[in-house]
Amino acid sequence: xxxxxxxxAFLVDRxxxxxxxxxxxxxxTSEEDYRKLIHYLPVALWQVDTQGASAVxxxxxxxxxxxxxxxxxxxxxxxxxxxxxxxxxxxNREAMLLFRGRSAADLIAPxxxxxxxxxxxxxxxxxxxxxxxRNHIEETKVAALDGTLIDVHFTVTYPERQEQCSLLTMLDxxxxxxxxxxxxxxxxxxTHAARxxxxxxxxxxxxxxxxxxxxxxxxNAETSxxxxxxxxxxxxxxxxxxxxxxxxxxxxxxxxxxxxxxAVKHEPVRASLDxxxxxxxxxxxxxxxxxxxxxxxxxxxxxxxxxVIGDRIQLQQVIVNLLVNSVQAIAQGGGPARRIDLRTSTxxxxxxxxxxxxxGPGIARENLDRVFESFFTTKDTGMGMGLAICQSIIVGxxxxxVAANRPDGGAQFQFSLPGEVQPSPRT
Amino acid sequence: xxxxxxxxxxxxxxxxxxxxSDLLLVVDLPCRTFDRAEALLAEYEPGLFDCIITDMxxxxxxxLGLLRRLSRFDAAVPVIVVTSDAGPQTRLQxxxxxxxxxxxxxxxxxxxxxxxxxxxxxxxxxxxxxPNG
Numbered sequence: 105x106x107x108x109x110x111x112x113a114f115l116v117d118r119x120x121x122x123x124x125x126x127x128x129x130x131x132x133t134s135e136e137d138y139r140k141l142i143h144y145l146p147v148a149l150w151q152v153d154t155q156g157a158s159a160v161x162x163x164x165x166x167x168x169x170x171x172x173x174x175x176x177x178x179x180x181x182x183x184x185x186x187x188x189x190x191x192x193x194x195x196n197r198e199a200m201l202l203f204r205g206r207s208a209a210d211l212i213a214p215x216x217x218x219x220x221x222x223x224x225x226x227x228x229x230x231x232x233x234x235x236x237x238r239n240h241i242e243e244t245k246v247a248a249l250d251g252t253l254i255d256v257h258f259t260v261t262y263p264e265r266q267e268q269c270s271l272l273t274m275l276d277x278x279x280x281x282x283x284x285x286x287x288x289x290x291x292x293x294x295t296h297a298a299r300x301x302x303x304x305x306x307x308x309x310x311x312x313x314x315x316x317x318x319x320x321x322x323x324n325a326e327t328s329x330x331x332x333x334x335x336x337x338x339x340x341x342x343x344x345x346x347x348x349x350x351x352x353x354x355x356x357x358x359x360x361x362x363x364x365x366x367a368v369k370h371e372p373v374r375a376s377l378d379x380x381x382x383x384x385x386x387x388x389x390x391x392x393x394x395x396x397x398x399x400x401x402x403x404x405x406x407x408x409x410x411x412v413i414g415d416r417i418q419l420q421q422v423i424v425n426l427l428v429n430s431v432q433a434i435a436q437g438g439g440p441a442r443r444i445d446l447r448t449s450t451x452x453x454x455x456x457x458x459x460x461x462x463x464g465p466g467i468a469r470e471n472l473d474r475v476f477e478s479f480f481t482t483k484d485t486g487m488g489m490g491l492a493i494c495q496s497i498i499v500g501x502x503x504x505x506v507a508a509n510r511p512d513g514g515a516q517f518q519f520s521l522p523g524e525v526q527p528s529p530r531t
Numbered sequence: 532x533x534x535x536x537x538x539x540x541x542x543x544x545x546x547x548x549x550x551x552s553d554l555l556l557v558v559d560l561p562c563r564t565f566d567r568a569e570a571l572l573a574e575y576e577p578g579l580f581d582c583i584i585t586d587m588x589x590x591x592x593x594x595l596g597l598l599r600r601l602s603r604f605d606a607a608v609p610v611i612v613v614t615s616d617a618g619p620q621t622r623l624q625x626x627x628x629x630x631x632x633x634x635x636x637x638x639x640x641x642x643x644x645x646x647x648x649x650x651x652x653x654x655x656x657x658x659x660x661x662p663n664g
Contacts, residue, residue: 308616312588315615316544319636323550326640330557345553352546395590 148199148256150272152215154233154263156189161234172234176227183227187216193269202256202276204248211249218272221247225258233262233270243277255281291496296369298493299421302428303367309392313359317352324348362388365417372415372500376524379412379419379448379456380405386423394427399434399442406449409456410523418497422505425490426460426517433464439513454523455503461516466509475507494519536581536651538562541571541597542613543589547636551584551613554640560647568597577605582631582650584643587614587621595621598628609650613638 142149160182169175176183195211205211219226222244232240240260245253256274263269303310328345331337362385383403394401412419430444447459467475476495491507498505498519505519538555540562542548548564555562563580565571569591571583583601587594598610609631614621622633631653632646 308618312615315636316547319613319615319638320544320546320550322637323547323554323640327550327554327557330554330640334557341553348546348550355546392588396588396593 143196144198145196146198148202148274148276149196150192150199150211150215150218150274151194152270152272153191153193153268154270155268156191157186157230157233158263158268160186164234173227173231176230183230186230187219187226188214190215192218199274202248202254202274203246204250204252217249218246221245221253229260232260238262246274254278292372293369295418295421295493295497298425298490299366299417302421302424302490303363303389305428306389306393306424310363310389312392313388314356314363317356317359320352321349321356324352359388366420370417372418374413375416376411377414377416377419379409379458379521380407382416382419383423383446383448383458385416386420386427390424390427390431394431394444397431397435397442399431399444402443402445404445404447406447406456409448409450410454410526412456412501412521413524414501414521415497419501422494422497422519423458423460425494429490429517430460430462430464430515433462433466433515436465438462438464438466450523454525455520456523457518457520459516459518461510461514463514466513466515467507469509472507472509476505536560537579538647539571539580539583540564541566541568541583541585541589541594543567543586547586554643555647558644567591568593568600571597572600575605577608580608582647583608583610584613584647585610587612587616587625595624595628598625598630602629609653611643611646611650613643 164172164175191214192212195205195208199205199211200208203211203217211217215226225242225244228242229240238261240262242258244256244258246256246258247253254274254276255278257277259273261271261273324345328342328349331341331345366389383405387403391401427444427446434442434444441463443461443463445459445461449457449459451457476491495505498521501521503519503521505517508516508518510516538560540548540551540555542551542564543566545566548566552562552564562584567589568585583597585594585597592600594612594614598612601608601610606629610629612625612630612633613636614633615636616622617635625633631650634643634646
């Protein structure tokens, strides 16, 4: 009988009740098959004898221990003991390869070596076992016998009542994590590129913001020099002029710092933020562009707002993108009223919402579901990445963004972010 | 007799407005300040101001709107534009609308004062408005 035929026999006979003589013979071969299957399974497998742990657990339960996590925190020596009395009794080929063992014997030992890289993992595995769960699953790091750290998807399946064997599996996820890391990097690069491109479009507005305080500085200083040449020079006037030079220099420096903050590439930072401040900062780069056009901009700040955890620059970017979008929409047409209304608010659920409404032509019904897709655009210029980036940033912050048409014309975009969870005061 | 000239400064930026008005003060040129074109026009009477200094980018009608209005009902008043907008197109538009000078921020004090003097001189010399000017 060929291999394939044997496997078929194995699969069939297991589920058929029959007194056929063939059955015992097939069982014998299928057990061999089974062993091979386990041995060559492309998942690293450990069989672990947990009798030692079970005995301890029974004793603790008899003593009335219920909060095992707290108990183990107080008695770390129990975790250490378990690492020695719980033993690996069998491993497959993949486990050997994963742990860089030369033979299975290298891995048949107390389980201590499994937890070498992440000592807390042992505790979590024990807690889940004690609490009677069927499985414990997490992504973690393990150390191979040669010390190499490996990222793994780690599972434990605990024994049913009579059995005393836990089954442990590990899957090397290093490649996946690296790919995810590269993807995140690409996303960050792209978000940054989009930000630079937006700043480029707003260059005139930004230059204006910086030149105003510089103009004030130059004129105040020149005025001071003129006073110094006069016979009736007034010290208090000079004081006023000089302090104006200082405050305007600070103002210019702040603006440059903020623009630089938006321009430089940075790793996203999570900080506690006031969304109202983020809106104000975003307006800094767009305000003049809006004021130059026949557009009325109103801003209503919700007060007080719960703080949100997020990246200041990325959230500014979202708001700038939405504003630029609205300005362009109004330029495309729409009602006679040319308005952009911004609002920040909070609901009872501790979420913070930003709403922008414009009086542009709105979004064609068939496009409503597509506006957040990459490369979707209705404009002649532009790549159609603005809203896609907005969405990826907001989703990355645990929030959501929606587009809608207003009943009285124009579009509305709204994003919500979860408010920062305040530690509840202990009573 | 010498009439003391009165100037108007129109700029939406508080700091710039203060700086310009103090510069005029030190050269003994009294002035009044406005934070936008509409504010000046609300109080405007032909002949009240001898020279107007205005920004371009401002909320509302802006500097260009102001130039257009003035060219219609007080074409004689000289307007000096002081702006951060260095674009050739805006400059052409402003000069087209009759701007006396177009200066880019940050300005040099003697350049601005030179233009003010030439504007006031033009005012004194010819295109009179009012019998005692």
